[in-house]
Amino acid sequence: MANTHKLFCSICTCNRTFQTLNNKYFLNVVKIFSISNHYFHFRDYSLWKVDLPKEVNKPFLVLDGTITKCDEFERNRQAYKVKESYYDKILELTLKGGGEKAIERHVKKQKKMLVNDRIKSLLDNKSKFLELSTIGGMGMKYGDVPRTGIVTGIGKIHDKYCMIIANDATVKGGSVYPITLKKQLRAQEIAEQNRLPCFYIVESGGAFLPLQSEIFPDKNQGGRTFYNEAVMSAQNIPQVAIVCGSCTAGGAYIPTMADEAVIVHKNGTIFLAGPPLVQAALGEIISAEELGGATLHCRTSGCTDYFAGTEKEAFKIGRDIMVGLNVEDKSNLSSCIDIEEPIYDVNDICGLIPHQHQHQLDIYQIIARIVDGSRFQEFKKLYGINLVCGFSYLNGYLVGIIGNQGDITQTSALKGSHFVSLCSERNIPLIFLQNTSSVEEELNGVEMSEKLKACGKLMAAVSCSTVPKLTVRIGNGLGTSQYMMGGRCISPNFIFSWPNAILGIMSPSLVAEELSKNVLSDLSVEEINLKKQELVVKLTNEMSAIYTSAHLLDDGIIKPVETRKILGECLRIVQAYQTHSTTDYPVFRM
Known part of the structure; x- marks a missing residue:
């Protein structure tokens, strides 16, 4: 029955x-x-x-994330939506690449695949692609360079994570600008830090010569790309190149220094100087294919290892190379079946961000909307209350969370140092929810000295911690406090910003006020007020998330509703090839 x-x-x-x-x-x-x-x-x-x-x-207590949706909530939501809409417009413009004419020439005349299609052909069908610094290159002093002319991101090939670095030849013909180079170096840094195999999809015309002084000579400029390639190869981090177009000058070194290289017949070429320069120097007339095509490099020079008749065949070979790398992706072993979703609605976050004085954002409300089951075990809850520290699960991964709840005081800095030491000892990844205060407490000389010593301890603890570090700038990144809260200077594995985030020494209004007291003191009151207004507008733009992300001061802008998903993906990435490090000292109580 x-x-x-x-x-x-x-x-x-x-x-x-x-x-x-x-x-x-x-x-x-x-x-x-x-x-x-x-x-x-x-x-x-x-x-x-x-x-x-x-x-x-179930471990850890559920946070109280209940809110009242009052008029203030709606004002906050509307103010946030304005910033998000502006970001969406910039993103839409960025994704158009070099424009309709350049795309038509690339696809119809040259019979080549677009960069997005190339990446899709290389990755697994169901693989997510975590693109980094998508709006990078917009609003540069030398004009817009959509996506900096190069697409970087992380996806899976045969179910193993890898870093993709792909030139977009529709943007400035694949020329390398200073911002292009900066993005490529950051992608290599992430790959080395997380031990991700690198796949270079190459079609580059080399450096943009009018800006060669900003590209070529310094330590962290042009040649550093090749240095990184060699060092990663020596560390057993595979380097694979797929040549889909012209690789001229510096671009020629990428495939020739790779562990394995594929080249596409009739499309791919590798040479230091192209046919026009050969004719000018030697008087010899020669075609690009004869000078550095697939047949030459696969049959005669040996610069490349695999001959591909078409681009699709090249990406099939690239996928097969991944199988032969003999790397183990541990992220597939640690997937969790039962993952609790947060109890509270993540869509509420946009109404929780204050439209003024966003450093007053309640960090508990944010944590309750991004962690598993809204559960959080707070560490030293009653001590150093301006810095919230604790343990939680995010997409099934145990993490240590550090978030601002006001100015970092002496006690909160000591508390943070203790907590970071605990996570380092236990190999628990750290997540920083950065929202530093623009208002500091008033202290006398002795109190300020004690605070500086405590903040120095926190800075040292964060800098020397060997566990993966993920940072989300959810509000203000002001002053030196943002350094110890997972800023770029401490080399986090990933750092993202919300559309409302700002980054600078102090708030625009405070900068204008300071300058009016010193630099502008000789002017009349009307002139001072006018200059202050102009300065506030200028600094507000330069400290905005759009400006800082376009200049690659983070790894991209993410929306609050995407935060949990992207942090979960980043946790899988940092765990994929992670090697556990141990400390030879105990946890020091601060």
């Missing part, structure tokens, strides 16, 4: 009735619901009792 089982979900109010012949089948039904995150909310009304997980067995 069949049993009737009815399940009811207390969250979405859906219910299901099942006719089952045995209890085993019913258990399988419950497992299916567990995957869709309803498992913990179903109740069985049948005669047969199912033991569901009990609340007491």
Whole structure:
């Protein structure tokens, strides 16, 4: 006789009735619901009792994330949406690449694939592509360079994470600008830090010569790309190049220094100087294919290892190379089946960000909307309350979270140092939710000295911590406090910004006020006020998330609703090839 089982979900109010012949089948039904995150909310009304997980067995307490959606909430939401809409417009413009004419010439005349299609052909069909610094290159002093002329990001090939660095030849013909180089070096830094195999999809005309002084000579300029390639190869981080177009001058070194290289027949060429320069120097007339094509480099020079008749064949070979790298991706071993979604709605965040004085954003409300089950074990809750520290799970990964709740005081800095030491000892990744205060407490000389010493300890602890560090600038990144809160200077594995974020020494109004007291003191009151207004407008623009992200001061802008998903993906990436390091000293209580 069949049993009737009815399940009811207390969250979405859906219910299901099942006719089952045995209890085993019913258990399988419950497992299916567990995957869709309803498992913990179903109740069985049948005669047969199912033991569901009990609340007491779950680690960490649930945060109180309840809010009242008042008029202030709506004002905050509207103010945030303005900034998000502006970002969306910049993003839309960026993704157009070099424009319709350049795209038409690239696809129809030259018969080449677009950079996005190339990346899709290389990655697994269902692989997510975490693109980095998407709006980089917009608003440069030398004009817009959409996506900096190069697309960088992380995806999976044969279910293994790798870094993709792909030239977009529709943007300035694939020329390398200073911002292009900066983005490529950052991608290599991320790859080295996380031990990600690198795949270079190359089609570059070399350096943009009018700006050669900003590209060529210094330590962290042109030649550093090749240095990084060699060093990563020596560290057993594979380097693979797929030549889809012209690789001229400096661009020629990428495939010739790679561990393995593929070249596309009739499209791919590698040479230091092209046919026009050869003719000018030697008087010899020669075609690009004869000078440095696939046949020459695969049959005669040996610069490349694989001959591909088409681009699609080249990417098939590239995927096969990944199999032969013999690397183990540990992220596939640590996937969790039962992951609790946050109890509170992540869409509320845009109404929680104050439209004025955003350093007053309640960090507990943010944590409650991004961590598993809104659960958080706070460390030293009553001590140093301006810095919130604690343990939680995010997409199934145990993490240590550090978030601002006001100015970093002496006690909060000591608390942070202690917490960072704990996470380093236990190999727990750190997540910084950065929102530093623009208002500091008033201190006398002795108190300021004690605060400086404590902040120095926090800075040292964060700098020397060997665990993965992920930073999200959710509000202000002002002053030296942003350094110790996972700023770029401490080399976090990833650092992202929300559209409302700002980055600078102090708020624009305070900078204008300071300058009016010193630099502008000789002017009349009317002139001072006018200059202050102009300065505030200028600094507000230069400290905005759009400006800082375009200049690659972070790894991209993410929206609050995307934060949990992207942090979860980053945690999988940093764990994929991570080597565990141990400390030879105990945790020092601060």
